[in-house]
Amino acid sequence: MVDDVSIDPWSSNQSTDYARIIEQFGLESVDYSLLPNPHMLHRRGIVFAHRDLNLVLDAHYSGKPFGVLTGLMPSGRMHLGHKMVIDQVKWFQEQGADVTIAVADLEAHATRGLSLEDCRRVAIEEYVANYAALGLDVDNTNIYFQSTRPVVQRLGFTLGKRTNLSEFEAIYGFEGGTNLAHVQAPLVQAGDILHPQLDEYGGLRPIVVPVGVDQDPHLRLTRGLAAKTNWFNVSQRKSGGLVIGLSVQDENSLALGIGKDGRVDRVARQSVFDKLSNILDKLGFSDYRANPKHGSIEIPGATSRDRDLIRPKLLKLERSLGGLGLLQPSSTYHQFAIGMTGDKMSSSRPETTIFLTEDISLMEKKVKSSFSGGQPTLEEHRRLGGNPDVDVAFQYLKYFFETDDNALSEIESGYRSGEILTGQMKQICIEKATEYLSELNEMRDQTSHIVSDFLAADSKS
Ligand code: TRP
Numbered sequence: 001m002v003d004d005v006s007i008d009p010w011s012s013n014q015s016t017d018y019a020r021i022i023e024q025f026g027l028e029s030v031d032y033s034l035l036p037n038p039h040m041l042h043r044r045g046i047v048f049a050h051r052d053l054n055l056v057l058d059a060h061y062s063g064k065p066f067g068v069l070t071g072l073m074p075s076g077r078m079h080l081g082h083k084m085v086i087d088q089v090k091w092f093q094e095q096g097a098d099v100t101i102a103v104a105d106l107e108a109h110a111t112r113g114l115s116l117e118d119c120r121r122v123a124i125e126e127y128v129a130n131y132a133a134l135g136l137d138v139d140n141t142n143i144y145f146q147s148t149r150p151v152v153q154r155l156g157f158t159l160g161k162r163t164n165l166s167e168f169e170a171i172y173g174f175e176g177g178t179n180l181a182h183v184q185a186p187l188v189q190a191g192d193i194l195h196p197q198l199d200e201y202g203g204l205r206p207i208v209v210p211v212g213v214d215q216d217p218h219l220r221l222t223r224g225l226a227a228k229t230n231w232f233n234v235s236q237r238k239s240g241g242l243v244i245g246l247s248v249q250d251e252n253s254l255a256l257g258i259g260k261d262g263r264v265d266r267v268a269r270q271s272v273f274d275k276l277s278n279i280l281d282k283l284g285f286s287d288y289r290a291n292p293k294h295g296s297i298e299i300p301g302a303t304s305r306d307r308d309l310i311r312p313k314l315l316k317l318e319r320s321l322g323g324l325g326l327l328q329p330s331s332t333y334h335q336f337a338i339g340m341t342g343d344k345m346s347s348s349r350p351e352t353t354i355f356l357t358e359d360i361s362l363m364e365k366k367v368k369s370s371f372s373g374g375q376p377t378l379e380e381h382r383r384l385g386g387n388p389d390v391d392v393a394f395q396y397l398k399y400f401f402e403t404d405d406n407a408l409s410e411i412e413s414g415y416r417s418g419e420i421l422t423g424q425m426k427q428i429c430i431e432k433a434t435e436y437l438s439e440l441n442e443m444r445d446q447t448s449h450i451v452s453d454f455l456a457a458d459s460k461s
Helices: 018-025 053-061 080-094 105-112 116-134 150-162 165-172 181-197 213-229 266-282 304-320 360-368 378-384 392-401 405-417 422-454
Strands: 047-051 067-072 098-103 141-145 207-212 232-236 242-246 289-291 296-299 330-334
Touching (some): 018 047, 018 213, 053 304, 053 330, 067 181, 080 098, 080 116, 080 207, 080 330, 080 392, 098 116, 098 181, 116 141, 141 422, 165 213, 181 207, 181 213, 360 392, 360 422, 405 422
Parallel strands (some): 067 098, 098 141, 207 330
Antiparallel strands (some): 232 242, 242 296
């Protein structure tokens, strides 16, 4: 469709029509009143959408384990856009999540031509050093390299079987000339996202991936891949309630009671159904109709909330029978701060962002020459007011530097009314940014001795 919004993880052209994005990609809006200790990024509507965040919140509120995962591209320098993701990771960690961070060194090696040694150095000096300074809890954070965690690569490879070039074309717009590194990288990334659920990496639990909305294609791919491996599906019944269905595949046909002749082996099938019935009995369902021959169980009285209770039990059963038992990852989506020049923020164009190790004087220059929402003349500004929605200095206070909501809204209304001038807005931003960068610098010094402790056992040199 011509007027579809496009989101593309590799494009520099991003739609900011967030309501359309929610609708078109089937995301849900974030209601921050449901969140424990909402972060300023939630209160300000910057983290605006999610998929399956309720699984994570349920785990949090019932004291069960859950995890958060992100990845870093070890090229270039860490900037404010990267910091925003780590702020969210830290918030999840404070709510009880364990933290896994993938260093996408295979991806950077294949798509950006960096050596693995360079990737390692950049990851540690530029990113992990800042994660430590930003206050991630070292005791609960595991950073690993794609290149040294075979299970991630193996999972990526195995999952490749569940997709094809047409799907990549549909999701990413790939064509005949697309470099296959762009096919491999999302598969390895699916391995990144899904492997923390494996028994050796913490076991079955919800894992949430906070991303910019441009990364949703990766999440859609990964969620689809996970679902396709599942041995049992739970879906809504047309006439109400839920239905559990077997998903018979080459790998599981014997276990799910298909004989060598391709027919239903009644004894084997009944044993699977006994286990399924046992799960439903334990969950307190009494009214369900099992149809072993057909491979389904109808539960007319079950609600969509019951689905969240049933699914993990089915994944556990799948694992006990020899399957992967993968839960689809949850995700949250944030809006983008505008680049300092008024268009997109990008690490390859230093004038569009502030790096976490930026010199104060350089930061000052960037803010002073940043795109402004002020009026051309003082007289007009006093009369018409400025536009904070496009004003970089204000937007950076909102996204990064002014943590006090009341102070922020006073600045906003002062600007709109014309009372605060453009130069003053920039000065406020510079003061706050100076404070921020100086404190971070101080924290980098104080935490430099624990940087290597953030690396997982398989990723220490
Ligand atoms: N591809 C991501 C980037 O370009 C990095 C990444 C690798 C990642 N694995 C991930 C991000 C898993 C989120 C989750 O920045």
